[in-house]
Amino acid sequence: MPSAEKALPFLFAAYTIIWVVVFGYTLSIGARQRKLAQDLDLIKRAIEKRAAR
Amino acid sequence: MPQEKPAVGPVPGLRPGRGGLNSIAVITFVLIAVAQYLIFMYVPDDATLGLIQRIFYFHVASAWNALLAFSVVFAASILYLSKGERRYDALALSSAEIGVLFTTLVLITGPIWGKVSWNQWWTWDPRLTTTLILWFIYVAYLLIRLAADEPEKRARYAAVFGIIGFIDVPIVFFSIRWWRTIHPVVITWQGAAMEKSMLQTMIVSFIAFSFLFVYLLIHRLRIEAMQDEVAQLKERLQGSRG
Amino acid sequence: MSFLRKVGLIAWKDLRAEFRTKEMISAMLIFALLVIAIFAFAFDPTRDEVRVIFAGLIWVAFFFAGILGLNRSFAGERINDAIHGLMLSPVDRSAIYFGKLLGTWVFMTIVEIVALPIFIVMFNYTPAGSWLLAGTAILLATLGFVAVGTFLAALTANTKASEVLLPVILFPVVIPVVIAAVEATRGVFGGLPPADFVTWFKVLGVYDAVFVAVPFLLFEYLLEV
Numbered sequence: 365m366p367s368a369e370k371a372l373p374f375l376f377a378a379y380t381i382i383w384v385v386v387f388g389y390t391l392s393i394g395a396r397q398r399k400l401a402q403d404l405d406l407i408k409r410a411i412e413k414r415a416a417r
Numbered sequence: 418m419p420q421e422k423p424a425v426g427p428v429p430g431l432r433p434g435r436g437g438l439n440s441i442a443v444i445t446f447v448l449i450a451v452a453q454y455l456i457f458m459y460v461p462d463d464a465t466l467g468l469i470q471r472i473f474y475f476h477v478a479s480a481w482n483a484l485l486a487f488s489v490v491f492a493a494s495i496l497y498l499s500k501g502e503r504r505y506d507a508l509a510l511s512s513a514e515i516g517v518l519f520t521t522l523v524l525i526t527g528p529i530w531g532k533v534s535w536n537q538w539w540t541w542d543p544r545l546t547t548t549l550i551l552w553f554i555y556v557a558y559l560l561i562r563l564a565a566d567e568p569e570k571r572a573r574y575a576a577v578f579g580i581i582g583f584i585d586v587p588i589v590f591f592s593i594r595w596w597r598t599i600h601p602v603v604i605t606w607q608g609a610a611m612e613k614s615m616l617q618t619m620i621v622s623f624i625a626f627s628f629l630f631v632y633l634l635i636h637r638l639r640i641e642a643m644q645d646e647v648a649q650l651k652e653r654l655q656g657s658r659g
Numbered sequence: 660m661s662f663l664r665k666v667g668l669i670a671w672k673d674l675r676a677e678f679r680t681k682e683m684i685s686a687m688l689i690f691a692l693l694v695i696a697i698f699a700f701a702f703d704p705t706r707d708e709v710r711v712i713f714a715g716l717i718w719v720a721f722f723f724a725g726i727l728g729l730n731r732s733f734a735g736e737r738i739n740d741a742i743h744g745l746m747l748s749p750v751d752r753s754a755i756y757f758g759k760l761l762g763t764w765v766f767m768t769i770v771e772i773v774a775l776p777i778f779i780v781m782f783n784y785t786p787a788g789s790w791l792l793a794g795t796a797i798l799l800a801t802l803g804f805v806a807v808g809t810f811l812a813a814l815t816a817n818t819k820a821s822e823v824l825l826p827v828i829l830f831p832v833v834i835p836v837v838i839a840a841v842e843a844t845r846g847v848f849g850g851l852p853p854a855d856f857v858t859w860f861k862v863l864g865v866y867d868a869v870f871v872a873v874p875f876l877l878f879e880y881l882l883e884v
Binding site for chain 1: 468469471475479518522639640646650651654
């Protein structure tokens with residue numbers, strides 16, 4: 365059975381990777397949403413401008 | 418020709434608002450925190466495998482999420498082909514992406530365990546090998562979506578592949594398992610009967626990860642809904658120019 | 660016109676076109692031989708250990724050659740947009756699938772029949788066992804490969820980077836065929852008792868049944884205009 369000292373860094377690495385990946389994905393979704401919200405905003409304003417003519 | 422309606426919630430009538438998603442996020446966070454606590458403070462070291470066995474809980478929970486995700490892809494693909502509604506396509510894509518994410522996690526945590534327990538990064542263990550093929554199949558699914566131009570064609574081709582890929586999975590699993598019995602590998606995951614506290618922790622991990630899956634899915638679906646809105650508004654904008 | 664007759668006509672069209680030029684079959688054959696030659700240089704063919712992996716080597720060669728054939732099965736239709744001509748003709752969509760499948764299956768089998776004796780000679784391999792069993796295994800495995808392959812080739816034919824995409828989406832799905840083909844061939848050629856490898860024939864049987872039926876059901880979704 366591998367010793368706890370040898371295993372600990374690997375265990376830590378495994379859980380860290382899980383967290384980085386899941387968190388990273390969540391953040392990337394958030395970033396994509398923010399960009400889309402900006403685009404939506406731009407388009408809505410363009411439509412309003414057009415309607416105002 | 419199938420009607421292109423904009424993506425709404427994954428289930429008819431269910432459209433979680435900002436508040437809804439936040440509640441799910443909070444519950445997910447709490448459950449995961451509890452699971453982490455149980456994993457590191459509550460369960461004892463495994464008698465034979467030692468400290469590294471603690472990877473097991475989130476490793477298996479990730480595999481569960483992957484399977485869950487791909488089942489959703491399968492169902493959504495069938496629904497899309499039969500009904501042609503855009504929301505099923507959005508659901509399939511979002512679920513596939515998340516599925517690949519969790520499959521990748523399984524493929525990363527598995528070898529870490531292997532390295533510590535048997536000093537081998539990759540053993541051709543049937544379950545891990547099947548997971549590898551699973552990864553390839555659903556990456557292929559995502560690549561198909563990149564390769565097709567028109568959104569309607571893209572959705573159709575992906576849906577068709579989503580069905581084929583999922584049906585293939587059990588066949589792949591059994592083939593690899595029989596293959597491995599002919600060329601046996603001493604090293605497998607053989608989980609001994611689990612102690613009660615380990616079982617409890619496992620269940621909590623499963624529930625926590627299920628909530629995580631739902632949270633990520635809804636969060637990801639938002640992107641599809643927003644993209645559809647942008648496309649619709651762009652059309653209106655271009656229409657009004659005429 | 661009966662369904663079978665339509666299937667036969669489509670297959671016959673492809674077979675006749677190919678036999679006029681024999682372009683594709685020769686390319687497939689040369690490619691298979693090249694793969695084996697590369698293996699020969701990579702793994703000294705005179706060593707006994709190489710005999711052990713003979714079954715694996717020939718199937719690698721066959722599958723890679725098969726991909727060539729699959730890529731071409733719908734490529735021909737892209738010229739002159741012939742695929743639309745096919746679709747407009749009063750033919751049940753799935754007849755196109757079976758017709759193409761049949762044609763490619765014949766091509767791949769011809770390549771295998773020609774290449775296998777050459778491989779046996781190149782590696783000084785002495786296959787044991789019944790040729791009937793070996794032939795059955797080869798035919799079943801080729802069918803499974805071509806069944807999914809034709810379907811996915813039709814899918815990728817209309818996409819960008821289609822030649823690159825096809826192997827990427829095909830190989831994960833045909834893994835069971837790869838495993839079963841190699842194990843069945845190994846068992847037969849190795850003279851092992853049938854009980855040892857009958858499972859693999861079953862796997863091929865199940866795979867073929869499933870992956871001829873499912874594409875048959877889904878093919879119309881690929882060809883919607």
